Amino acid sequence: MATPSVIALTGFIAWTLFLLVLMEVIRLQLVLRGKVAANRIPPDNANLSPFMQRLARAHANCVENLPVLGGLLLVAIATGNTALTDPLAYWLLGARLFQSLVHLISTTALAVSVRFMAFAVQLAIGVYWALSLLSGS
Numbered sequence: 001m002a003t004p005s006v007i008a009l010t011g012f013i014a015w016t017l018f019l020l021v022l023m024e025v026i027r028l029q030l031v032l033r034g035k036v037a038a039n040r041i042p043p044d045n046a047n048l049s050p051f052m053q054r055l056a057r058a059h060a061n062c063v064e065n066l067p068v069l070g071g072l073l074l075v076a077i078a079t080g081n082t083a084l085t086d087p088l089a090y091w092l093l094g095a096r097l098f099q100s101l102v103h104l105i106s107t108t109a110l111a112v113s114v115r116f117m118a119f120a121v122q123l124a125i126g127v128y129w130a131l132s133l134l135s136g137s
Contacts, residue, residue, distance in 0.1 A: 005082040008089035009073040012096055016062040019100065023055050051104070058103040062096070069096075069122060072129045084132045088125045095121040 002010075023045070031038045036048070044060075045052040069092060076085040099118035102111050 003077070003082045004086040004089035005073050005076050008085075008093040009070050009077070011093045012062070012066060012070055012073075015093075015097060015100065016059065016066055019055065019059040019062060023052070023059060026052060026055075050107075054104055054107065058100045061103070062100065065096075065122065069126050072126055072133065075133055076129070079133075081133060081136075085129055088128070092122055092125045095119075095125075 027036075027041055027045075027048075030036045030048070031041075040047065043056065045056040073085055073089065073092075076082050082089075095118045099115050099122070102115040102118065105111065
């Protein structure tokens with residue numbers, strides 16, 4: 001049976017993959033329709049729509065944070081310490097999904113503040129997990 005930690009780690013990976021697939025499907029559609037040349041799409045989608053730029057950044061943010069937060073989950077899973085991460089695992093995943101969704105929707109000052117709050121929740125959980133795993137309790 002999968003623990004909340006396993007589900008959260010898999011969910012984080014799946015969400016990161018979903019954002020990448022969505023971005024590549026949209027890019028492919030733009031190329032096939034002749035709206036942009038395949039070799040003219042920078043990694044940050046700078047020459048594409050504001051939504052595509054936000055999508056690239058939301059995906060990049062997941063990629064940037066997956067090794068740290070996912071790594072902590074993986075350590076807990078590998079060492080049999082999911083009792084330390086399970087209680088907050090779904091909170092971490094929920095905050096990650098929420099942060100990405102807000103990022104995709106808007107970059108207004110309010111949206112950026114809300115997005116940061118979701119990120120701060122993830123950071124707090126990560127610090128707590130790191131300290132708990134290091135102390136063994």
